[in-house]
Amino acid sequence: MPDATQPTADVAHSAAAPGEGRPRRRYTIGELAKVFEVTPRTIRFYEQEGLLQPERRGQTRIYHEKDRVRLKLTLRGKRLGFSLAEIREVIQLYDNAPDGDERQLRLMLDILADKRAAMQQQLEDIRILQNELDDVEARCQESLAALTRQRNKD
Amino acid sequence: MPDATQPTADVAHSAAAPGEGRPRRRYTIGELAKVFEVTPRTIRFYEQEGLLQPERRGQTRIYHEKDRVRLKLTLRGKRLGFSLAEIREVIQLYDNAPDGDERQLRLMLDILADKRAAMQQQLEDIRILQNELDDVEARCQESLAALTRQRNKD
DNA sequence: GATCAGCTTGACGTTTACGTAAAGTAGACC
DNA sequence: GGTCTACTTTACGTAAACGTCAAGCTGATC
Known part of the structure; x- marks a missing residue:
């Protein structure tokens, strides 16, 4: 069934860099996983499929707001029965402003x-x-x- | 993508039995397949999964209005991202009036x-x-x- | 009666979307 | 410095939803 549960998806945890205006939230893969009730494996898989492009700090992934939004969009798409390939299309639509x-x-x-x-x-x-x-x-x-x-x- | 095409799903082909009031339409698997733009394989698979129960005339399947309606419901469910198991649930809800x-x-x-x-x-x-x-x-x-x-x- | 289209039942193959286990790394704490 | 915990890659496994042969039956037509 398209899961009806939807996470509020706002956690207060990482700190803002000192002297920085906006919070500039960052997430670990585990945090994002918990927030959206998926496994880290799922998130890595989405990256492999080109749906996410987290920053790398050495070996570990660091997720920013953009990634969180994309993940949210992805899960919404899934609830609507879109395939990951189709969701990728939509995402590319979304941030390819073909000027x-x-x-x-x-x-x-x-x-x-x-x-x-x-x-x-x-x-x-x-x-x-x-x-x-x-x-x-x-x-x-x-x-x-x-x-x-x-x-x-x- | 959840396919946006939806068949009108009304074909005039088999004849009404003589002396019978209602048309009492019957379909072969190929007809149904064409109408809904799926393969016969798909329709047989749905039967195997308990979504359809066509009549049998010897070896060959004969589909009636009830089957057509169920198939339609099934495909609608699929467009909405339901699994076949979930669709079967809904169907059972639908014709189990648990009196x-x-x-x-x-x-x-x-x-x-x-x-x-x-x-x-x-x-x-x-x-x-x-x-x-x-x-x-x-x-x-x-x-x-x-x-x-x-x-x-x- | 041969051929042909359309049906049948297996049975194995394929894609999608992950799960799961193994083995290694990296930072935090005692 | 050992132990945790959470991360990493690699790789094989799996369930769902069919696709794709193969091989055979069946009724209509030439």
């Missing part, structure tokens, strides 16, 4: 239209499924009410 | 609430993703407009 080429821009707009159509279809699908759930629930409630009436007859 | 047991009924209502929560989360996810797409599109349009202005300066 130069007009052909590129038009292509991008086309792709966006496609994604938008997919979203639209999803909305429709959800609407229908919700109706079906309503249906089942109504029948359940009815059965339950019938049972209760039955019992009160005594 | 008898109160405990069963209450459990069913709980499960329904869960599914409903998942749907709700999906709606939220879609809303957010649509906003992000809007964002990217706006940037694209802006770049494009800038290019056009540039060109018109000549």
Whole structure:
């Protein structure tokens, strides 16, 4: 099932560098994993698939806000049934502002239209499924009410 | 990507039995496959997974309206990122009107609430993703407009 | 009656998205 | 300096959802 749980995803832990204006939060892989309720393995895998590009301090990875946002986007995409490859596409859309080429821009707009159509279809699908759930629930409630009436007859 | 294409799924082919009121449509596996744009293999697999129970005429499968509806439901579920196991659950919810047991009924209502929560989360996810797409599109349009202005300066 | 399209059942292969275990490293603490 | 804990890479394993043969049956048509 597309998991309905969504993390608040804001932890206060690493310190701001002294004399620095913005907090400039940094995360270890374990912290991010805990926050989003995934395993470190998953996060490394996403990196391997080109969805994340954390900084390296020697051998260990250091994640910044950008990475956190990307991970969040990734998990959201997964809840919507996107494959990692598709999510990567979206991410590349997102931070490739193709300023130069007009052909590129038009292509991008086309792709966006496609994604938008997919979203639209999803909305429709959800609407229908919700109706079906309503249906089942109504029948359940009815059965339950019938049972209760039955019992009160005594 | 959750496929945005959705088949109209109404073909006129098999005949109604003579003297019968309703059309009583029947489908071969190939017909269903074509209508929904999946392979026969997929449909057999869904049967193996307990999502479909077509009639058998000797060795060959015969699909009725009920099967068509189930297949449609299944594909809709897939577009929403449900696993086949979860879809089977929903289907069982759908045609198990548990008239008898109160405990069963209450459990069913709980499960329904869960599914409903998942749907709700999906709606939220879609809303957010649509906003992000809007964002990217706006940037694209802006770049494009800038290019056009540039060109018109000549 | 041969051929052909479309159905059937195995059975093994493939992709995706990780899980899991092994073996090593690096910093913090006693 | 030993011990933890949390990180690292490498590598093999696995579940889900089919794809892809292979080999055979079956009804229609030439």
